[in-house]
Amino acid sequence: MDKELGIKIKTLRTSKNFTLKDLSEKTNLSIGYISQLERGLTSAAISTLNNIAKVLEVDLSYFFSVYKEDNKRIIRSYEQKVTLVRDPLYIYYSLANRGECKDFTPALVNLLPTIDASEETLPYSHDGEEFIYVLEGILTLFIGDVRHDLYPGDSYHISSNTPHNWCNYTSKLVKILTINSKYNF
Structure with a gap:
């Protein structure tokens, strides 16, 4: 109430x-x-x-109210904003207020099923570190040329300078939590 x-x-x-x-x-x-x-x-x-x-x-x-306490911002689930749509198979939702979160960027990412699984997923690199936690579905993670399948509850932490990428080769939605340092969506 x-x-x-x-x-x-x-x-x-x-x-x-x-x-x-x-x-x-x-x-x-x-x-x-x-x-x-x-x-x-x-x-x-x-x-x-x-x-x-x-x-x-x-x-x-x-x-709905936005509550602030000690310069921390609570982001309610209904306040999450789409910050990036890539390829258009990746939808990024910001989980923090950009102005208050300077050292890292947490995001919820929905990966839609890849229509053409034969399409090559090219690893890329960027500054900082990256943490990935699989919430739902099976995430295909590429570290260099090596492929890994991550399941709900699995996580991975890497230096983002290492060539990497991820995709969804299943027919169902994949949801991940990702936290990046020095990389804003």
Whole structure:
């Protein structure tokens, strides 16, 4: 239950001169449910909040707070931003605020299945170090000319000066956590 969320909904609703009944009719949610939500007595699914946001003409992000404590930033899962789409088989999501994370870059990477597995994956190098942790699927990792298959829970840490690359030769999505030093996406 989130009282802050309820206060935001009620404040926005009343600023638009909507009654509980008006919002209920426009969202197909019961008056009782909206009342409980505004008082912080119940929680709401993202789809419900998205419905309320559309009716109240705000972006869904309006309902979520970014908390700061001691110059650290909490990035909520719904705040992750796509920072890079490569090849278009690799989708990088930033897991840290760029302004506050200067020494390393953590990212969640979704690797879509490679359509043509016969296409050569060329290793490359860059400055810094790289850590990879497989969350889901089977990641094919190339270190120089050597191929390694990494499974969920497997990890690898290398000097990024070593020629390397990775890809997804399966038919399912691969998700990895990668942390790089001296390399921004």
